Amino acid sequence: MLSIIKRDLINVCLNPALLLYQTLFPLLMVLVLGLMNRNLYDSDLLSVHDYYGIGIIIYMAVNIAIIATNSFMEVSIKNANLRIGYAPVATYKIYLSKILATFVFCMLSLFALSGIFHLLWGVNFGDSFLLFMLLIASLALFSCSLGVMFCCLLKSEETANKILGLLILFLSLLGGVFFHPRALGDGFAQFSALSPVRWTMEGALRLIYDSDAAYIAPAIAILSVLTLAAILVCQKTFKLEDYL
Amino acid sequence: MKKVLSIRNLQKSYKEKKAVKGISFDVFEEEVLCFLGPNGAGKTTTINILAGILNEDHGEISYRGEPFKNVLRKYKSELGIVPQDMAIYEEISALNNVKFFASLYGLKGEALETAALDALKRVGLYNVRKDKPKTFSGGMKRRLNIACGVAHKPSLVIFDEPTVGIDPQSRNHILSYIKSLKEEGVTVVYTSHYMEEVEEISTRIIIIDYGEIIAIGTKEELKETLGDTDRYTIDVDNGRIDTEKFYAIDGIKDVAYKDGKLSMDVIRGVDSLDKVVAELIDQDIKLNSLNKESDTLERVFLNLTGHSLRA
Numbered sequence: 001m002l003s004i005i006k007r008d009l010i011n012v013c014l015n016p017a018l019l020l021y022q023t024l025f026p027l028l029m030v031l032v033l034g035l036m037n038r039n040l041y042d043s044d045l046l047s048v049h050d051y052y053g054i055g056i057i058i059y060m061a062v063n064i065a066i067i068a069t070n071s072f073m074e075v076s077i078k079n080a081n082l083r084i085g086y087a088p089v090a091t092y093k094i095y096l097s098k099i100l101a102t103f104v105f106c107m108l109s110l111f112a113l114s115g116i117f118h119l120l121w122g123v124n125f126g127d128s129f130l131l132f133m134l135l136i137a138s139l140a141l142f143s144c145s146l147g148v149m150f151c152c153l154l155k156s157e158e159t160a161n162k163i164l165g166l167l168i169l170f171l172s173l174l175g176g177v178f179f180h181p182r183a184l185g186d187g188f189a190q191f192s193a194l195s196p197v198r199w200t201m202e203g204a205l206r207l208i209y210d211s212d213a214a215y216i217a218p219a220i221a222i223l224s225v226l227t228l229a230a231i232l233v234c235q236k237t238f239k240l241e242d243y244l
Numbered sequence: 245m246k247k248v249l250s251i252r253n254l255q256k257s258y259k260e261k262k263a264v265k266g267i268s269f270d271v272f273e274e275e276v277l278c279f280l281g282p283n284g285a286g287k288t289t290t291i292n293i294l295a296g297i298l299n300e301d302h303g304e305i306s307y308r309g310e311p312f313k314n315v316l317r318k319y320k321s322e323l324g325i326v327p328q329d330m331a332i333y334e335e336i337s338a339l340n341n342v343k344f345f346a347s348l349y350g351l352k353g354e355a356l357e358t359a360a361l362d363a364l365k366r367v368g369l370y371n372v373r374k375d376k377p378k379t380f381s382g383g384m385k386r387r388l389n390i391a392c393g394v395a396h397k398p399s400l401v402i403f404d405e406p407t408v409g410i411d412p413q414s415r416n417h418i419l420s421y422i423k424s425l426k427e428e429g430v431t432v433v434y435t436s437h438y439m440e441e442v443e444e445i446s447t448r449i450i451i452i453d454y455g456e457i458i459a460i461g462t463k464e465e466l467k468e469t470l471g472d473t474d475r476y477t478i479d480v481d482n483g484r485i486d487t488e489k490f491y492a493i494d495g496i497k498d499v500a501y502k503d504g505k506l507s508m509d510v511i512r513g514v515d516s517l518d519k520v521v522a523e524l525i526d527q528d529i530k531l532n533s534l535n536k537e538s539d540t541l542e543r544v545f546l547n548l549t550g551h552s553l554r555a
Contacts, residue, residue: 003344003347003348004348007333007344010336011333011335014335014336015335076334077333079327079329079330079331079332080331080332080333080341082297082327082331083325083327083331083332083345083392083393084345084348085296085297086295086296086297086320086323086325086327086393087320087321087345087348087349088316088317088318088320088321088348088349089348239299240296240297240298241292241297241298241299243297244292244297244298
């Protein structure tokens with residue numbers, strides 16, 4: 001299992017498009033959103049870069065679902081992944097290794113991005129950085145499982161990515177990654193409570209600015225249950241012939 | 245010889261289309277069993293079922309006397325698969341590709357390194373082992389595809405059209421390699437739609453068409469089905485031909501004409517060529533070329549299925 005995870009992790013890292021997408025893209029997002037909205041959030045307590053630094057970290061943790069689908073069923077590696085199935089390897093290891101490899105890739109990149117955001121814009125991650133990252137890790141693991149689950153259900157990376165792209169955008173908008181949901185009205189703000197991104201965003205902001213960790217445990221627990229559910233769906237639906 | 249695989253009444257459909265229609269055959273130890281059939285005949289579906297990645301709708305498969313799903317782990321560990329599509333990672337070196345796939349069969353450390361290097365040597369890629377497959381020609385990729393499938397030294401290897409679209413040098417290399425596997429006592433199942441390859445390497449041949457087995461036998465046994473005739477295939481200018489008149493010539497049977505191609509079977513040993521040419525001249529037909537086929541697999545296929553293999 002470890003050798004497959006290692007192989008999958010190297011495959012993701014050797015894909016320049018994915019690598020740039022997970023590193024350069026968030027930097028540009030914070031830069032551009034910071035410039036566009038510098039009058040909205042700038043205060044002594046919360047700068048625009050603070051808001052978007054945290055928001056984009058959370059967005060990238062959700063968006064990793066797209067990379068998980070690539071790692072699982074992207075055309076250029078699909079046949080090689082199928083070859084793993086010819087070997088005496090349990091089928092679950094094939095999809096689980098993709099979830100875990102993408103998760104490791106995501107966390108490494110998010111740790112690096114957090115450092116860069118802090119250095120470039122002084123983004124404040126509070127005093128409980130590890131707890132913050134634990135929350136982000138729960139969201140990222142859920143997203144990786146979701147990405148692979150969509151592939152298992154739809155049997156196609158392309159279709160999975162199309163649907164996931166929309167879902168991620170919707171969950172991120174609900175979650176207040178780009179602007180606070182209240183900006184679209186109270187109804188929308190209430191509805192946004194359904195988004196795991198919202199719980200994570202809310203939990204992160206409370207943890208950082210109020211030193212309030214009350215949201216963290218429930219958010220991690222719910223995300224863990226959702227992750228397990230997604231993995232169970234993979235177990236039920238994934239067949240080696242899906243690679244054919 | 246011992247049976248390695250025994251397949252009975254294997255069936256597989258994709259929605260409405262029946263890809264494999266109840267085929268039965270055995271694979272014996274140390275033989276090279278070739279599946280010969282056109283694209284869409286059901287070869288790859290059969291291979292995917294035997295590889296354990298596609299579920300059959302119906303049928304029984306035994307591996308060394310046991311239902312293969314009961315001994316799937318053992319079966320897979322003794323099986324090597326060389327799929328039709330390239331199943332390699334383009335971004336890592338040839339050596340790392342082979343090492344990774346061989347490691348899935350439990351090889352580690354020095355044994356893994358030795359097995360990978362040996363496999364690369366045998367397919368002629370040792371000198372480019374550190375290069376990435378994305379820099380390889382199609383033929384080199386096919387050879388790497390083979391090395392990845394056999395580095396763990398399986399006792400049964402399934403090749404699915406391993407020579408499609410490659411240069412003659414690589415093709416010869418692959419065919420020599422398969423012959424060397426046979427000499428080492430490895431059992432090989434090989435699919436192809438190239439007659440010459442099948443003729444060159446096979447111990448036994450299964451002719452498959454539209455999901456059904458048409459014939460099984462050694463090439464000599466299959467050629468016996470042709471009886472004692474040769475075939476003339478004559479390219480002529482399009483025009484009216486009275487095919488009936490050819491039956492008057494000694495030894496001529498089964499005359500057919502279509503789209504400028506006149507074909508006829510002729511009893512072996514009866515010298516009728518001069519008379520056939522004379523008849524064409526009599527009918528004022530311009531002859532462009534004439535080919536005499538004896539007992540080729542192409543004719544066997546045509547004889548058994550009623551159509552040409554490449555059609």
